[in-house]
Amino acid sequence: MTIRTPMLATLAVALSACTIVPERNLALEQAQDRYAIARQDNEVQTLASDELRRAGDSLLIAQQANSNRQPKATVDHLAYLSNQRILIAQETAASRAAQAVTAAASSEREKTQQDQRIQEAKGANERLARSQAGKRQSDARVEELEMQLRELNARQTPRGLVVTLGDVLFDSGHAQLLPGSVGNLSSLAEVFKRHPQLVAAIEGHADNSGDAGSNVLLSRQRAEAVKTALVSLGVEPSRLQIQAYGEKNPVASNATEAGRQLNRRVEIVFAYPRNGRPAR
Amino acid sequence: MNSPTPCSQRPRSWSLILMSASPLLLLAACASAPAELNQKIAVAEASVAHASNASTQESAALELQIAVNKLDSARQAMTNRDYERAQMLAEEAEVDAQVAELHAQSVRSRKAAEESRAAAQALRNEIDRRPLR
Numbered sequence: 001m002t003i004r005t006p007m008l009a010t011l012a013v014a015l016s017a018c019t020i021v022p023e024r025n026l027a028l029e030q031a032q033d034r035y036a037i038a039r040q041d042n043e044v045q046t047l048a049s050d051e052l053r054r055a056g057d058s059l060l061i062a063q064q065a066n067s068n069r070q071p072k073a074t075v076d077h078l079a080y081l082s083n084q085r086i087l088i089a090q091e092t093a094a095s096r097a098a099q100a101v102t103a104a105a106s107s108e109r110e111k112t113q114q115d116q117r118i119q120e121a122k123g124a125n126e127r128l129a130r131s132q133a134g135k136r137q138s139d140a141r142v143e144e145l146e147m148q149l150r151e152l153n154a155r156q157t158p159r160g161l162v163v164t165l166g167d168v169l170f171d172s173g174h175a176q177l178l179p180g181s182v183g184n185l186s187s188l189a190e191v192f193k194r195h196p197q198l199v200a201a202i203e204g205h206a207d208n209s210g211d212a213g214s215n216v217l218l219s220r221q222r223a224e225a226v227k228t229a230l231v232s233l234g235v236e237p238s239r240l241q242i243q244a245y246g247e248k249n250p251v252a253s254n255a256t257e258a259g260r261q262l263n264r265r266v267e268i269v270f271a272y273p274r275n276g277r278p279a280r
Numbered sequence: 281m282n283s284p285t286p287c288s289q290r291p292r293s294w295s296l297i298l299m300s301a302s303p304l305l306l307l308a309a310c311a312s313a314p315a316e317l318n319q320k321i322a323v324a325e326a327s328v329a330h331a332s333n334a335s336t337q338e339s340a341a342l343e344l345q346i347a348v349n350k351l352d353s354a355r356q357a358m359t360n361r362d363y364e365r366a367q368m369l370a371e372e373a374e375v376d377a378q379v380a381e382l383h384a385q386s387v388r389s390r391k392a393a394e395e396s397r398a399a400a401q402a403l404r405n406e407i408d409r410r411p412l413r
Binding site for chain 2: 073077080081084085087088091092094095096098099101102105106108109112113116
């Protein structure tokens with residue numbers, strides 16, 4: 001009786017100690033530490049929540065086994081499973097995070113390529129629109145020019161459009177422009193102003209009365225008089241080229257006075273390609 | 281030629297015998313190892329088989345080998361009628377194989393991410409250098 005009581009007491013103490021403090025298990029402690037780390041990892045939490053939960057469940061089983069004083073081999077085994085499940089959660093999260101990066105990078109690449117294609121298409125459209133607008137504008141200008149020159153009785157010739165200023169502008173034998181010719185010339189000057197790229201040759205012609213040399217001189221002086229008048233009306237001199245033909249290019253017979261009058265003339269030749277800009 | 285009936289009848293009766301005998305055979309096999317263990321072994325085998333691909337063999341060869349070895353040990357323990365140990369080894373082989381496979385997968389995914397990030401950067405650089413016409 002005296003011996004039995006302390007024995008029972010020590011047994012009770014031992015039992016109570018055991019229920020309060022389960023045996024330490026290194027593998028289990030390692031699993032607990034690793035699980036704590038994994039749980040704090042935002043990536044693991046969001047990208048591998050199922051795997052993390054399974055790891056937590058298996059850790060709980062291992063802890064219960066340890067609390068229930070299961071054999072060390074069993075606790076070691078369960079702790080090992082927990083450790084592996086934690087690794088599975090971490091690797092899964094790493095994989096999914098990397099896959100998200102891949103997806104984002106490839107969609108960014110696609111977007112960049114698409115942006116680039118849009119930019120290129122936009123640029124091409126703009127260039128096309130500009131060139132079409134330019135062509136329309138130049139077509140319109142050519143048509144307008146033809147209309148205006150037609151009003152000045154311009155003729156279509158292989159050399160271009162030709163406006164003839166008859167000898168009514170000049171006194172016979174003189175190169176002085178008559179005052180009444182200014183109106184006719186000012187509408188010509190207006191054409192030059194409206195078409196800044198337009199250039200022209202001013203060609204002087206004479207009939208065959210008098211000697212050929214003085215006729216060349218007279219035709220040159222008349223062409224120059226026309227040029228001077230146009231320049232004074234605002235046309236740049238560089239756009240006007242003088243040619244003196246004398247009596248070489250008659251348009252009518254010199255046998256009659258009417259024919260000779262047609263041959264005394266100044267022609268303004270606008271050379272330009274039919275469907276393009278007026279030539280320089 | 282004219283006696284097909286006896287020939288076809290004989291195998292039918294054999295198959296009847298076999299069919300009625302197979303549940304008995306299965307029961308006999310189950311008696312030697314717990315059903316749960318057989319299932320665990322099967323799961324471990326499937327997990328190892330799934331993990332045994334070229335990528336895992338390249339990036340997680342050691343981890344995969346551990347799983348294969350544990351599966352072998354589990355089978356050995358089962359033969360030795362150490363069912364408890366066999367079950368533990370099977371369970372460990374299953375997760376080991378998963379760890380190996382997932383490790384290889386994350387290595388592969390990280391590599392792919394790095395490559396596509398580099399490709400996107402290269403394209404951006406190329407476009408930045410290219411003058412807008």
